[in-house]
Amino acid sequence: MDTLKFTKMHGLGNNYIYINMFEETIDEAELAKLAVDISNPYTGIGSDGMILICPSESAPVKMRIFNNDGSEAKNCGNGLRCVAKYAYENDIVKETEFQIETLGGLVTAKVKTENNNKVSLVTVNMGKPILQPQQIPVIGFNHLQQVVNEDVSFNDTPLKLTAVSMGNPHAVFFVDNIEDAPLHSLGPIIEKDPMFPDWVNAEFVELVSKSEMHFRVWERGSGITQACGTGACAAAVAAVLNNRAARNTDITVHLAGGDLIINWKDNGDVWMTGPAEIICTGEYHTNR
Numbered sequence: 001m002d003t004l005k006f007t008k009m010h011g012l013g014n015n016y017i018y019i020n021m022f023e024e025t026i027d028e029a030e031l032a033k034l035a036v037d038i039s040n041p042y043t044g045i046g047s048d049g050m051i052l053i054c055p056s057e058s059a060p061v062k063m064r065i066f067n068n069d070g071s072e073a074k075n076c077g078n079g080l081r082c083v084a085k086y087a088y089e090n091d092i093v094k095e096t097e098f099q100i101e102t103l104g105g106l107v108t109a110k111v112k113t114e115n116n117n118k119v120s121l122v123t124v125n126m127g128k129p130i131l132q133p134q135q136i137p138v139i140g141f142n143h144l145q146q147v148v149n150e151d152v153s154f155n156d157t158p159l160k161l162t163a164v165s166m167g168n169p170h171a172v173f174f175v176d177n178i179e180d181a182p183l184h185s186l187g188p189i190i191e192k193d194p195m196f197p198d199w200v201n202a203e204f205v206e207l208v209s210k211s212e213m214h215f216r217v218w219e220r221g222s223g224i225t226q227a228c229g230t231g232a233c234a235a236a237v238a239a240v241l242n243n244r245a246a247r248n249t250d251i252t253v254h255l256a257g258g259d260l261i262i263n264w265k266d267n268g269d270v271w272m273t274g275p276a277e278i279i280c281t282g283e284y285h286t287n288r
């Protein structure tokens with residue numbers, strides 16, 4: 001029986017099992033199944049998925065993220081904050097500002113430390129959103145430059161779609177009352193609708209003001225989670241595109257697990273600020 005050292009961490013309740021690949025070795029062919037097994041709440045550790053903290057040729061550290069269905073995603077906002085905290089506290093990096101490689105490209109993280117050099121808050125420059133339909137991808141809108149407030153329907157329920165990619169695809173829908181959002185009923189249907197060839201993260205948003213919103217998410221590959229960092233970025237971008245939020249402004253996004261501050265800067269970059277916390281460390285027994 002082999003064992004894997006792990007650290008369970010969360011960003012606003014969006015929790016993953018983190019494995020330090022500077023110290024551990026896992027066959028590439030085993031990663032998807034390991035993500036499913038380790039995430040199982042009954043026979044595994046239990047989590048929204050698995051994140052690998054890897055060496056990189058283009059940055060001090062690389063993040064790979066697997067949902068709890070075993071699918072690998074190109075980006076994860078809550079994961080990036082936790083990777084930044086882990087990398088700083090475990091001396092993988094010495095600076096408080098550094099780059100992290102993701103499958104969606106390079107991002108820049110800044111950690112804020114408190115007593116005895118522990119990271120309490122992380123700000124990540126998530127880069128520029130992708131809005132061209134073909135690159136999100138979403139089909140049926142190739143005649144448009146952006147998919148903003150477009151009429152769609154799922155299970156005969158009419159909705160208005162704004163589609164944004166933060167390296168991973170997001171379908172954002174504005175609702176009058178977040179408590180009435182059809183998260184359970186339509187989340188799994190939207191996730192795998194043929195309109196989204198790579199499937200999609202589905203977000204429902206109730207706007208409070210031009211700098212505040214409520215947010216709930218059905219994540220691609222994980223279902224309902226307490227928070228989605230890339231989703232909060234996509235929601236803020238979508239609100240600005242719909243003239244319902246302001247550029248270059250700190251937007252407070254109230255997620256089920258807590259608040260993120262998102263700012264879509266005039267230079268096009270989206271900044272995300274929020275906490276990252278360690279839950280526990282341990283050894284996972286593989287090959288049982």
Ligand SMILES: N[C@H](CCC[C@H](N)C(=O)O)C(=O)O
Pocket residue numbers: 014065067072073074075076077078079168169201219220221222225227228229230231
């Ligand atoms: N389910 C997402 C990946 C995790 C993103 C989310 N947990 C975040 O914090 O951004 C996807 O398949 O694109």
